[in-house]
Amino acid sequence: MDMEDAISYVLRIGVISSIFFIAVGSALLLVNNGSNGFTLNQIANANTNINSSDFTVPSIMNGLLGYQGLDWILIGLIVLIATPVMRVVMSIFAFAYKRNWLYATITLIVFIDLMIAVFIVPGFIMH
């Protein structure tokens, strides 16, 4: 399997599994008439204050086991955001394997940019 095929599969698996979580989460949300202690009315209001900033990865993981719809949707979104990150990581290794050091470095820089966005910038925003 070459690099193109591998990247193609990772992208497809990422999108399909994220849609699965989002669909299950939506169903849970509608069937249970709410999630995470909020009513469906509170969640569905266009100007609601219930959004991603209230949720962290550990809290989402707990909610998954409790069949909380919002947590299922949000884990789907995390999988979706992680999909391009995964393909960048794979490309670093693929370029290094081909001994294309220029592109291994360039891809590493893109990965560092992504990590700055995921870990460093949020730290500044929350403080």
Added chain:
Amino acid sequence: MVILLYFVALLLAGFAAGIVGAMSGLGGGIVIVPALTLLFGIPLEYAAGASLISTIATSSGAASAYVKEKLANIKIGMSLEVATTLGAIAGSLLAAYVYAHGISQILFILFGAVLLISLYPTFIEFRKVHRRRMHRDWSTGFFQLSGSYYDRAKKRVIRYSGYRWWFGEAVMGVAGVISGLLGIGSGALKVIGMDWGMKLPMKVTTATSNFMIGVTAATGSAIYWVLGYIQPFIVAPVVIGILIGAYCGSKLLQRTSGRSIRMLFLIILGIVGIEMILRGFGVA
């Protein structure tokens, strides 16, 4: 019951945006933001959040096919992503500043302007000019900007090379800022950078742009997450709708010659762009 209907309405809006986005070549994000804000009265930050997340899904779905067909040039895409990711970080922080200061009207005007500018390269594509695509300079060799792909219609392998990497990189920086600021993929700007700037073939340009958008949007989404612009109840139906719509749109595009229908969509999008600008200036 009312909420269930609201959910279905969002799903259908996403589906329609996916079809129009795929058939016009502009992507679902630039269509769903006006739909959510103008029709549903959803705040711009939540609309932008839903759009940016949807962009990752459609981009990854399309890129999966393009990469397999070797139409997307991974090297060119990756080297330009250095600028789009940095731009996306700057753009989403700028968005945070704008929303925090209650001046989101500016973003409506900017959105309308970007939408109108995005229509231009799509119109150009109708002229179908065949230029010789063998431009070279120092960056062609250094950044390995050449490649080849199999053209199904012409039934032969097309070799190409691009140049002026720095020009492409600069345009991508702007595309990244716009992406983070407005929550769209800014695919049209990426196409301008690679087609006009680097003189790459149109097919490679569109495929590579699709490939890049996922990484740009993921960068912005991570920051949108902590800023609280991602509202699960809006995002969930919109993502699913857009993904299915984009898939159907791409299939429809292969079946129909699609010229007249694309033209119709472009005109509608032009009106939507003007509508967004008017909204920004406070005209209902």
